[in-house]
Amino acid sequence: MVVGGGTAAAVGPQMYLATIGLFVLPIAEETGFSRTTVTGAYSVAAVGMALGMLIVAQVVDRFAARYILVPSFVLFAVSMALIAVVPPIAPVYFVPCFFVGFFGGGTVVPATRAVVSWFDNNRALAIGIVTGIIGLGAALAPVLAGVLIDTVGWRLAYVCLALITVVVSVTMVTLFVRARAERHVHGRLVRETQVAGREVSLELPGLTFHHAVRTRHFWRIALGLGLVGVVVIGLQVHLVPMMTDRGLSAAQAASLLVIFGLSSLVGRVAGGFIIDRVHGAVVGPIVMLAPIGGLFFLHPPFTSAAVAVALIGVAFGIEGDLLAVLLTRYLGTRHFGRILGPVQAAFLLGSAFGPLLLGLAYDTFGSYDPVIPLLMGVLAIGAVLIATLGPYAYPAVHGFDRLAARDELAASAVLSDIAESNVTGSSSARPRSHVQG
Numbered sequence: 001m002v003v004g005g006g007t008a009a010a011v012g013p014q015m016y017l018a019t020i021g022l023f024v025l026p027i028a029e030e031t032g033f034s035r036t037t038v039t040g041a042y043s044v045a046a047v048g049m050a051l052g053m054l055i056v057a058q059v060v061d062r063f064a065a066r067y068i069l070v071p072s073f074v075l076f077a078v079s080m081a082l083i084a085v086v087p088p089i090a091p092v093y094f095v096p097c098f099f100v101g102f103f104g105g106g107t108v109v110p111a112t113r114a115v116v117s118w119f120d121n122n123r124a125l126a127i128g129i130v131t132g133i134i135g136l137g138a139a140l141a142p143v144l145a146g147v148l149i150d151t152v153g154w155r156l157a158y159v160c161l162a163l164i165t166v167v168v169s170v171t172m173v174t175l176f177v178r179a180r181a182e183r184h185v186h187g188r189l190v191r192e193t194q195v196a197g198r199e200v201s202l203e204l205p206g207l208t209f210h211h212a213v214r215t216r217h218f219w220r221i222a223l224g225l226g227l228v229g230v231v232v233i234g235l236q237v238h239l240v241p242m243m244t245d246r247g248l249s250a251a252q253a254a255s256l257l258v259i260f261g262l263s264s265l266v267g268r269v270a271g272g273f274i275i276d277r278v279h280g281a282v283v284g285p286i287v288m289l290a291p292i293g294g295l296f297f298l299h300p301p302f303t304s305a306a307v308a309v310a311l312i313g314v315a316f317g318i319e320g321d322l323l324a325v326l327l328t329r330y331l332g333t334r335h336f337g338r339i340l341g342p343v344q345a346a347f348l349l350g351s352a353f354g355p356l357l358l359g360l361a362y363d364t365f366g367s368y369d370p371v372i373p374l375l376m377g378v379l380a381i382g383a384v385l386i387a388t389l390g391p392y393a394y395p396a397v398h399g400f401d402r403l404a405a406r407d408e409l410a411a412s413a414v415l416s417d418i419a420e421s422n423v424t425g426s427s428s429a430r431p432r433s434h435v436q437g
Contacts, residue, residue, distance in 0.1 A: 004176025010137025013104030052105025057341020128272025206332015234354025267317025
């Protein structure tokens with residue numbers, strides 16, 4: 001499940017976003033578009049992806065994962081291939097770019113929900129490995145795209161990338177990706193099934209979407225992690241010009257991006273291992289404050305800057321694990337997809353504010369330095385919000401992962417008991433932390 005989901009996602013939207021920079025010059029040279037127009041496709045795709053996430057979030061908890069993932073991946077690939085036939089008319093160029101994001105957004109939430117359904121004890125590690133595979137794919141995709149552009153040109157390169165997406169994603173999803181105990185009728189999930197003549201409930205513990213958005217936990221998680229994302233994305237985008245302004249060579253500054261990418265990969269996997277063993281409200285603030293230390297060292301010589309960027313990259317990687325884990329621990333998994341979709345869409349749109357903030361600071365003051373204390377303050381606020389979440393409302397069920405691997409319907413019975421106890425409000429209303437029997 002983890003390998004299949006991660007591999008499918010690695011050839012999804014991240015492959016398009018990670019390679020768009022390589023297409024800027026060849027597209028601009030052939031079509032006469034400005035670089036601003038070509039790179040504007042990123043923003044158009046981001047808006048499309050946010051809308052796609054919002055729409056899919058409404059149905060992801062009601063339909064089987066494959067019934068959403070396979071069409072989304074196929075339509076994403078078709079949209080990417082259509083970029084190859086666009087005429088040199090800017091509005092027309094943006095149309096397939098929008099749908100690349102729109103259908104790409106349909107691949108994100110269902111895959112995360114499917115992974116979360118299988119893992120409770122090692123949930124953060126599973127998410128970390130999936131995002132690590134996606135990150136590895138994003139690192140390798142530019143190499144592949146560069147070879148294709150040099151060999152067959154940018155138009156056929158997009159067609160080749162689209163074919164790779166269809167073959168790899170559909171194969172991985174069909175063979176390996178589904179939610180645990182997923183029972184459905186023509187794709188629509190059912191809430192109970194029969195096993196050996198007895199009814200087994202498939203109900204999941206947790207809050208409904210409308211109840212979740214009225215809780216302090218939802219807003220503290222969304223705002224706390226969202227603020228950190230704004231800062232880290234802003235630093236990532238402006239890292240090269242910032243460090244060349246501070247005295248590093250262009251080559252040294254560019255190599256810091258490699259360090260950022262590698263450290264974020266380490267953060268995703270190592271962070272997942274740690275979060276499964278240490279409370280997220282403890283790990284989260286420590287991770288969020290790490291970039292503050294990095295900002296103090298973000299200056300020449302190169303060694304100092306490299307350490308600073310590594311701290312920021314690790315924080316970025318672990319933050320990706322925290323979102324899904326904290327949402328499930330405090331709000332449950334009953335409407336996890338409906339809750340995750342809007343939050344991730346908001347994160348995607350909000351990430352644009354970080355680069356904008358640093359860009360405005362440079363244009364206004366002629367330097368990034370005046371805005372650094374503000375970034376530190378934003379990180380501190382995010383850390384406080386996560387640190388004050390309190391105990392988990394839905395802690396891990398001891399032994400759940402082993403039980404789910406052995407008998408997924410037996411695991412469903414455990415979760416349905418927890419869901420029922422929460423609804424009845426009995427003395428056992430607090431979720432149990434172990435598997436009985």
